[in-house]
Amino acid sequence: MIRVHVGSDAIDVAAEMAAHDAGGHGASAAFVGRVRGEGGLTELFLDHHPVLTRSGLDELATEAAARWNLAALTLIHRVGGMAPGETIVLVLASSPHRSEALAAVEFLIDRLKTDVMLWKRETFDDGRVAWVEQRGSDHARAERWEQGAN
Amino acid sequence: MALELSYFAWVRERMGVAGEVVTPPDDVTTVAGLIGWLAARNEAGARAFAEPQRIRAAVGGQMVGLDAAIPPGAEIALFPPVTGG
Numbered sequence: 501m502i503r504v505h506v507g508s509d510a511i512d513v514a515a516e517m518a519a520h521d522a523g524g525h526g527a528s529a530a531f532v533g534r535v536r537g538e539g540g541l542t543e544l545f546l547d548h549h550p551v552l553t554r555s556g557l558d559e560l561a562t563e564a565a566a567r568w569n570l571a572a573l574t575l576i577h578r579v580g581g582m583a584p585g586e587t588i589v590l591v592l593a594s595s596p597h598r599s600e601a602l603a604a605v606e607f608l609i610d611r612l613k614t615d616v617m618l619w620k621r622e623t624f625d626d627g628r629v630a631w632v633e634q635r636g637s638d639h640a641r642a643e644r645w646e647q648g649a650n
Numbered sequence: 651m652a653l654e655l656s657y658f659a660w661v662r663e664r665m666g667v668a669g670e671v672v673t674p675p676d677d678v679t680t681v682a683g684l685i686g687w688l689a690a691r692n693e694a695g696a697r698a699f700a701e702p703q704r705i706r707a708a709v710g711g712q713m714v715g716l717d718a719a720i721p722p723g724a725e726i727a728l729f730p731p732v733t734g735g
Contacts, residue, residue, distance in 0.1 A: 533735060546734065547658055547659050547662075549656075549658060549708075549727060549729075551711065552708060552711055552727065555711065577734060588735075589734070589735055609735055612734055612735050613732070613733070613734060613735035614732065615713075615732070616732060616734050617658065617708070617727075617729065617732055617734075618732055618733065618734025618735070619658060619659035619660075619729065619730060619732060619733050619734070620733045620734070621659070631659055631660045631730065631733075632733040633731075633733070634730075634731035634732065634733050638735075
């Protein structure tokens with residue numbers, strides 16, 4: 501079962517985990533990405549494309565499901581404005597064995613940083629507003645998966 | 651040839667609109683050519699597209715390189731490198 505969702509509503513991590521784990525899988529791996537409040541950050545805004553953000557996440561989920569033996573996959577990305585501590589992204593992968601579940605989660609979080617139409621904008625308490633720049637290290641991490649090195 | 655353009659993140663902010671329909675001259679046949687034309691068209695375009703190497707594009711819903719050809723009537727999204735996750 502694959503669940504992909506993009507929305508501005510808060511991500512209910514406990515409820516998503518409960519729904520994801522309803523199948524009683526052997527191994528479930530999770531990544532929860534949250535807004536860091538460092539440097540006086542007051543708001544993180546995620547811009548997205550009304551169609552292509554969702555289809556990009558769908559493509560990644562399909563690729564992960566083809567690559568590993570997954571019993572369930574949940575990929576949820578929040579968009580719009582959010583405050584420090586709030587959840588931006590939730591990735592859950594389950595498999596009969598831990599190695600596949602862990603690899604799928606790492607693949608998804610690495611690749612969604614470079615392949616999916618999402619853009620972060622930071623607002624700080626001194627009034628500064630800045631779009632986040634893509635980091636070279638993000639590309640290096642994402643490219644590892646292209647070489648089939650997992 | 652009319653093209654439907656949409657802009658995202660700081661490209662949208664610098665252009666001042668979320669999207670527009672444009673009709674570039676016939677010698678604009680690639681995404682790079684379109685970006686160059688937009689940069690030369692007005693001040694907003696000059697601000698948004700001063701550094702083409704910082705621009706990414708999707709044509710008809712597919713991410714493409716800047717050397718990609720523009721099909722007739724294409725929907726083209728122009729945006730900075732993505733920063734989700």
